[in-house]
Amino acid sequence: MKPRLNIVTIGVKNLQVSRDFYKNALGWEPTKDSDENIVFFNHGGIILGLYPIDKLAEDAEISPARSGFSGVTCAINLDTKEAVQELYNTVIKNGGKPLVEPRETFWGGYDAYFADPDGNAWEIAWAPFWNFDEQGSLIME
Known part of the structure; x- marks a missing residue:
């Protein structure tokens, strides 16, 4: 496969709060398939x-209780260090919780971490060695 x-x-926890956060903090527009439920x-x-x-946990037949780090992070990869700093500032101004201030990394790049309204990291x-396609998707082979 x-x-x-x-x-x-x-x-x-609150779909409208999260929708507004991702739209305002990151500039992401919900698709036309979005509604008041998803x-x-x-x-x-x-x-x-x-x-x-609660509905996602019910669908997966697991408990919705969360505690601490889930072991998963999502990443937004950008073209420049300055873009990292700019987006980080925008996210924090729009309710993101700072986790790690923008910094030089041990692997030769530049990064920062924030949490969304539900604590997702x-x-x-x-990174100077990353390339993107015309859609902005990271290319890795």
Whole structure:
């Protein structure tokens, strides 16, 4: 089977708060398939979904209780260090919780971390050796 990741869904406490955060802090527009029950953001072949955490847990037949780090982060990869700093500042101004201030990394790049309103950890990163296609998707072989 060909590797294929199509949708990443994040369980959220308040769908409207999270929708507004991702739209205002990151500038992502919900797709036309979004409604009052679920929100989708198109990322050039991968869809980010937001769905009420209690309903997501029920669907997966697991407990919605969360404690601490989930072991998962999502990353937004950008073209420049300055873009990392600029997006980080915008996110924090729009309600993101600072986790790691923008910094030089041990691997030769530049990154920062923030948490969304539900505590999900996001990295914003730049690396001099990364390339992107015309849709802005990271190319790795």
